Amino acid sequence: MGLDDRKLAVLRAIVEDYVATQEPVGSKALVERHQLGVSPATVRNDMAVLEEEGYIRQPHTSAGRVPTDRGYRLFVDRLSRVKPLSPAERRAIERFLVGAVDLDDVVHRTVRLLAQLTRQVAVVQYPSLARSKVRHLELVPISTTRLMVVMIADTGRVEQRLVELPGPVAPDEVTDLRRLVNEKLVGSRLSDTPPLVQALVDESTPQLRPAMATLSSVLLETLVERHEERIALAGTANLTRGGLLDFQGSLRPILEALEEEVVLLKLIGEAEPSTTRVLIGDENEIDNLRAASVVSTGYGPGSTIVGGLGVLGPTRMDYPGNIAMVRAVARYVGELLAQN
Amino acid sequence: MGLDDRKLAVLRAIVEDYVATQEPVGSKALVERHQLGVSPATVRNDMAVLEEEGYIRQPHTSAGRVPTDRGYRLFVDRLSRVKPLSPAERRAIERFLVGAVDLDDVVHRTVRLLAQLTRQVAVVQYPSLARSKVRHLELVPISTTRLMVVMIADTGRVEQRLVELPGPVAPDEVTDLRRLVNEKLVGSRLSDTPPLVQALVDESTPQLRPAMATLSSVLLETLVERHEERIALAGTANLTRGGLLDFQGSLRPILEALEEEVVLLKLIGEAEPSTTRVLIGDENEIDNLRAASVVSTGYGPGSTIVGGLGVLGPTRMDYPGNIAMVRAVARYVGELLAQN
DNA sequence: GACTGGCACTCGCTACAGTCGAGTGCCAGA
DNA sequence: TCTGGCACTCGACTGTAGCGAGTGCCAGTC
Numbered sequence: 214m215g216l217d218d219r220k221l222a223v224l225r226a227i228v229e230d231y232v233a234t235q236e237p238v239g240s241k242a243l244v245e246r247h248q249l250g251v252s253p254a255t256v257r258n259d260m261a262v263l264e265e266e267g268y269i270r271q272p273h274t275s276a277g278r279v280p281t282d283r284g285y286r287l288f289v290d291r292l293s294r295v296k297p298l299s300p301a302e303r304r305a306i307e308r309f310l311v312g313a314v315d316l317d318d319v320v321h322r323t324v325r326l327l328a329q330l331t332r333q334v335a336v337v338q339y340p341s342l343a344r345s346k347v348r349h350l351e352l353v354p355i356s357t358t359r360l361m362v363v364m365i366a367d368t369g370r371v372e373q374r375l376v377e378l379p380g381p382v383a384p385d386e387v388t389d390l391r392r393l394v395n396e397k398l399v400g401s402r403l404s405d406t407p408p409l410v411q412a413l414v415d416e417s418t419p420q421l422r423p424a425m426a427t428l429s430s431v432l433l434e435t436l437v438e439r440h441e442e443r444i445a446l447a448g449t450a451n452l453t454r455g456g457l458l459d460f461q462g463s464l465r466p467i468l469e470a471l472e473e474e475v476v477l478l479k480l481i482g483e484a485e486p487s488t489t490r491v492l493i494g495d496e497n498e499i500d501n502l503r504a505a506s507v508v509s510t511g512y513g514p515g516s517t518i519v520g521g522l523g524v525l526g527p528t529r530m531d532y533p534g535n536i537a538m539v540r541a542v543a544r545y546v547g548e549l550l551a552q553n
Numbered sequence: 554m555g556l557d558d559r560k561l562a563v564l565r566a567i568v569e570d571y572v573a574t575q576e577p578v579g580s581k582a583l584v585e586r587h588q589l590g591v592s593p594a595t596v597r598n599d600m601a602v603l604e605e606e607g608y609i610r611q612p613h614t615s616a617g618r619v620p621t622d623r624g625y626r627l628f629v630d631r632l633s634r635v636k637p638l639s640p641a642e643r644r645a646i647e648r649f650l651v652g653a654v655d656l657d658d659v660v661h662r663t664v665r666l667l668a669q670l671t672r673q674v675a676v677v678q679y680p681s682l683a684r685s686k687v688r689h690l691e692l693v694p695i696s697t698t699r700l701m702v703v704m705i706a707d708t709g710r711v712e713q714r715l716v717e718l719p720g721p722v723a724p725d726e727v728t729d730l731r732r733l734v735n736e737k738l739v740g741s742r743l744s745d746t747p748p749l750v751q752a753l754v755d756e757s758t759p760q761l762r763p764a765m766a767t768l769s770s771v772l773l774e775t776l777v778e779r780h781e782e783r784i785a786l787a788g789t790a791n792l793t794r795g796g797l798l799d800f801q802g803s804l805r806p807i808l809e810a811l812e813e814e815v816v817l818l819k820l821i822g823e824a825e826p827s828t829t830r831v832l833i834g835d836e837n838e839i840d841n842l843r844a845a846s847v848v849s850t851g852y853g854p855g856s857t858i859v860g861g862l863g864v865l866g867p868t869r870m871d872y873p874g875n876i877a878m879v880r881a882v883a884r885y886v887g888e889l890l891a892q893n
Numbered sequence: 894g895a896c897t898g899g900c901a902c903t904c905g906c907t908a909c910a911g912t913c914g915a916g917t918g919c920c921a922g923a
Numbered sequence: 924t925c926t927g928g929c930a931c932t933c934g935a936c937t938g939t940a941g942c943g944a945g946t947g948c949c950a951g952t953c
Binding site for chain 1: 915919
Binding site: 314315348349351353355361363365369371373374375435447448449450452453463464465468469471472 | 654655688689691693695701703705709711713714715775787788789790792793803804805808809811812
């Protein structure tokens with residue numbers, strides 16, 4: 214069953230009007246606001262077909278039409294025109310991000326910027342450790358049997374962990390450990406380190422071995438296995454826009470989902486290069502988010518991806534606008550990271 | 554105008570019932586559920602007095618009574634009995650907090666625990682840098698003109714900053730810088746460092762001075778002036794309990810306030826030793842939180858305070874319970890920190 | 894003087910009926 | 924294939940009425 218051009222135009226008009234007004238849109242209003250060149254009656258026939266095909270639906274008999282998730286999907290895939298950023302938005306992005314002093318700062322500014330621009334909930338993943346390379350490992354003795362391990366990644370991330378050693382270690386032994394660990398690991402991707410770390414233990418002198426064994430197990434456990442991912446969130450207050458119509462009346466499931474890092478990572482963490490992913494309502498695997506849509510993409514210096522970012526909002530959202538903003542912000546952040 | 558014991562008992566009963574049922578409580582229900590030993594008519598007279606004094610009010614003429622902020626205040630100050638934690642709650646606290654591997658972990662577990670126990674929004678401030686002492690400063694060369702400064706505080710906090718040096722610095726110069734900085738600053742409270750840092754610049758050799766000047770200005774600016782406070786938040790989904798009756802129908806102002814770190818710090822950051830602070834509705838200085846109450850206290854190893862924690866919820870909350878939980882959690886966290 | 898039972902009154906809540914109007918589906922005709 | 928017209932549906936809103944929880948007040952009792 215084919216949808217001719219006019220039917221598609223009708224769907225597009227319905228989506229655009231509904232997103233703008235948040236009210237079911239009827240055939241008369243539609244022909245008034247858009248130059249469709251046909252009468253309301255004709256539009257009604259088209260609407261009947263669109264409804265039959267599952268792209269729109271009627272909340273009640275005497276109401277106008279509302280897009281379904283499927284309708285939004287078609288709109289996003291085939292009907293939306295790219296919406297260029299306004300000069301003001303461009304300026305906002307630049308102004309917001311200059312002057313960030315460190316990675317934390319960059320991430321926080323980014324997430325707030327995104328929330329402000331899109332007026333949705335913004336999520337930014339810190340550069341993933343799995344995709345970072347080791348730039349330096351520092352061992353700081355806290356006491357004779359305790360070390361603070363500080364790992365600095367090339368993405369700017371810094372992670373630390375306290376290591377309880379099996380026995381006392383002399384200062385020059387710490388120096389040896391530090392040298393060995395750095396020689397072996399600097400420059401390698403974190404996801405590739407397990408064999409290297411194992412080798413470290415095997416190759417160390419009997420003297421250093423116990424300390425090295427503890428150290429390396431901590432490194433493996435905390436930095437590699439327990440994928441230390443971090444997430445920043447902003448704009449939850451935006452969920453309350455649009456009264457209680459969005460999200461079928463209760464923010465509860467949404468807020469609950471947003472508290473789970475795992476969930477957020479799933480949403481924005483699986484980014485592929487230069488793709489913007491759009492998940493609409495039901496397409497979402499997380500039950501709590503069935504009433505929400507997510508627009509996300511990856512970011513990173515140059516063409517590599519080190520993390521994801523995106524926005525979450527009601528299915529009734531401005532997809533073209535949000536897609537444009539998410540992309541633009543990701544690009545800027547990438548440039549910012551490339552400078553380091 | 555004195556309130557005799559029975560009137561106080563009536564107020565207490567009203568608060569307890571209203572908190573439990575979330576419905577205005579009438580005179581008849583009151584004498585049925587509590588052993589007041591008098592008739593509804595008498596209770597009505599008492600209620601009239603309590604209302605005149607501003608402790609309770611009527612939502613509408615034909616409804617029961619509801620406590621006012623002032624009523625809650627009196628309840629908290631004079632009427633509530635300490636509510637001991639249940640064994641299950643004690644166990645939950647212990648179970649939740651053992652096995653934390655580092656400060657981040659402790660803070661995250663704590664905030665989730667608190668949110669879960671109280672079923673409110675929980676807020677935990679990381680140990681304040683201003684109240685921490687420097688344990689170690691590490692300088693890691695990133696390139697010849699760039700240093701990563703990593704500060705480790707005795708509270709477990711680790712902060713890092715990238716420093717752009719005015720000119721290239723040789724490895725052994727970095728070693729010198731590191732030694733000097735540590736000699737001078739280790740063991741001192743961060744809030745006391747400004748004169749020490751200044752002295753560092755004054756005393757360094759001409760050779761090292763430019764680098765030291767940049768380094769120290771970064772230290773001052775980021776660690777001392779721009780009070781690097783951190784906050785963890787959990788349980789925002791709990792705001793949606795109790796339908797939309799709490800918070801006069803809109804979560805928006807609350808969510809907005811919770812996004813501002815400054816606001817949160819103000820709420821829980823000004824802790825005094827062994828005091829639990831309770832802010833009820835209007836007592837709150839932040840306009841957005843006029844419909845909410847906050848229970849907070851300080852925590853730290855032993856009797857010192859290094860940060861604050863607390864919960865935020867509707868004025869209609871279980872004050873005795875929440876006070877008990879906040880205190881208990883603070884004590885446990887303090888013990889945990891003392892072990893380091 | 895303090896408490897109580899009784900009584901009239903208030904007023905929010907619910908149910909029900911009636912009206913209005915936006916929007917529809919369908920059909921005959923261009 | 925499109926259009927104008929028309930009957931129909933049904934949610935939103937309004938007005939009315941009855942119910943009942945809860946109150947304030949007052950006269951009477953201990």
